[in-house]
Amino acid sequence: MRADFILPDRDTPYLFPPSVQDWLPKEHLARFVVDIVSQLDLSSLRNSYAGRGSKPYDPAMLLTLIVYGYATGVSSSRKLEQATYDSVAFRYITGNQHPDHDTISSFRQRFSTEVKAHFIRVLVIANEMGLMQLGAVSLDGTKIKANASKHQAMSWQYACNLEKKLQAEVEQLWLLADQADASSIPDGMSIPEELTIREKRLETIVEVKKKIDQRARERYEEDKQLYEQKVADREKKEKTGKKPGGKPPKAPEPGPRPKDQVNLTDEESRIMPASGGGFMQAYNAQACVDIATLLIVACHMTRKPNDKQQIEPAIAELAKLPGELGEVKEVITDAGYFSAANVDACEAAGINPLIALSREAHNQSLEQRFRQPEPIAADADPVTKMKHRLQTTEGKETYAKRKCTVEPVFGIIKSVLGHRQFLRRGLKNVQSEWNLISMAWNLKRMHALAKPRPKKGESVACKAQKGSQIGLLWRVFDTKLVFSLKMNVQAFFRIIFSTGLSIARPTGC
Structure with missing residues (x-):
């Protein structure tokens, strides 16, 4: 017997505002997440409900609630429950319903086995929207604190x-x-x-x-x-x-x-060196980030503090991606991943490796920066070929993209969104949570990529300049003429020129 779900009602008119649809701007992130999650196949999750007892909440609504929470830095089930009362965006997602924290936590556990499939489906949707096509990816790892004390x-x-x-x-x-x-x-x-x-x-x-x-x-x-x-x-x-x-x-x-x-609290976590010095009880979260879009295209979790053995698991995760997303042609990583075996593994998978052989020296001389490598033999081994390419101008430019792709993604996830510690314990549960965080990041990034771009020939600076002039124009109007309902055009321009506001066309627009 199929369960009868409590469906969120987002269309019933209210006295004020007249409809849930009027609560948020058209391009709000919450609307975007609702739209994307509605395209996911949650039939197996719906069918897992027995149909006994009181009506359960719609899985699509609960999933949207949790994913939007991760995308905006709200991950605790108690804080998510409170947000359904305090936040207009969360009220919109739930259709003004308020699932309690126990329901949210139970659903997160129930959904954990299916996160990976939906993570991949979101990438397919990004491809269908014309937002991404696989090419070069940057691989790195970051230590995230376990839900346990060292x-x-x-x-x-x-x-x-x-x-x-x-x-x-x-x-x-x-x-x-x-x-x-x-x-x-x-x-x-x-x-x-x-x-x-x-x-x-x-x-x-x-x-x-x-x-x-x-x-x-x-x-x-x-x-x-x-x-x-x-x-x-x-x-x-x-x-x-x-x-x-x-x-x-x-x-x-x-x-x-x-x-x-x-560790007696989470025995699968490990003591790992922290980036600022010292040690912490943590997991090593790995992610492959698409160079062109900053979308996370593959992710996995390991208990090993060292990254050297994580190339092959990353390649295995990339191999699971559907063919319609394109083909990964290049993997860029830092020196922590270098070994001859890892280079061979990339070559065997048909991927061009760009792995640093050692840490980069700071403040290189002009000669070091612009020196071109000597030619190598045609039958050189894969490591020699990779080393040669890293020394070319093209190789240096490509490798430099690592610093402005995967590292900023980790920085935003941990510092801006606040995901510095996992909520759950155990490797499988933590892997599921990392998949959920990565999917939430991708939705947030897709929302930014899908926003309308400036018109052709109009720079972002030009658009900002226009916006600032319009804003200043409104402030002048608001402060000087707030009590004047009868204003002629001549008086209006007299005020404009008296403030020194330029209404000339911005340069280059």
């Missing part, structure tokens, strides 16, 4: 020391319990309670040590594969007569390290 973590060394201490205290408590003389027991102490507390903590420590040990084994296998790959690359170079640069790779050591730790 002080709620337990390291391997601390766990081992605490385990010994608790075991000694348990033995001491059993000795006290065996003594016949109760006078030796301190006042207020309950031996059964103290034993229970310590035994529970010991159980927690055992679980923590198991998880740390499992992670250490996984890390060892990954490091071992990387070590073997580096050794093979060095041997390959030596066979060709080339001298491998750098020190020989060091074989990884098995077993947990003293500082390996598990």
Whole structure:
């Protein structure tokens, strides 16, 4: 039996204003989000409702509410509920309905498995609107704080020391319990309670040590594969007569390290270095941003603080995009992603890599900035070819676009919209939330791209100049003639010229 939904009524006339449609300007972001979400196929989500109990809210309305909230910096379910009372835009989206925070939170969890498909569908809609066509993308990662405190973590060394201490205290408590003389027991102490507390903590420590040990084994296998790959690359170079640069790779050591730790609140999060110094409990959010439009075309989440192993997952996400969006021809990343294996992975996927081999030096000399590279052999390896292209004028110009694409997108998402910390816990839930944030950013960006552009031959500065003159003209009229209803043209222009306002045509327009 299909559920009977409570549908938002946005067309019933009111005394003031006459209709919900009159609440917002025609080009408002809320209208745009409502229109785009209405084009998404939410049938599977609607069919998931059992049809029992009270009528549920329309999934399209709830999704629009959440996405618009992320696009405007309101993500908490309680703040979203309050916004349906306080904000005209949120009232418009809900049709003057007020779903409570528990309903919003439950829907966000229910919808989490479908976010990725709708994220891709929004990109298809952007393509159908003529806003984007894949070409070059810029890949980078940013650390976003987990919904957990770094002080709620337990390291391997601390766990081992605490385990010994608790075991000694348990033995001491059993000795006290065996003594016949109760006078030796301190006042207020309950031996059964103290034993229970310590035994529970010991159980927690055992679980923590198991998880740390499992992670250490996984890390060892990954490091071992990387070590073997580096050794093979060095041997390959030596066979060709080339001298491998750098020190020989060091074989990884098995077993947990003293500082390996598990967070007791969100065990899938990791301690990661923060950009301003220090460390934080976080996830590493990755995004591929289209160079031409600043739309996020692929995103994924990782628990690894280093970006070096994130090229292949990013390529896998790009491969999931529909063919109608076009073909990714180039990937631009910083030096944190560089390895010969990553260059080969891009080449194998038919993508031209532009990965910095090292950090760029600041304040380069004129000779360094304009020096052209020496020609290379036609049969040069992929890394040599990429290095050569990075040194060309065209390569430098293309690589420079990374700084004004993916980095500003992260800056706006974190600093302007305020998404510096995830609301949910666990890798899958955080991945879903990152997809939702990325989709909200894309809708916000699509709204900006879809706005009418200045007329041909009219610059933005020219348009602003006209606007400022009209605004000043109105201010003059408003202040000088607010009480004058009978004004002739001559008096009007006398006031205009007395204020020194130029009504000449702006230069270049």
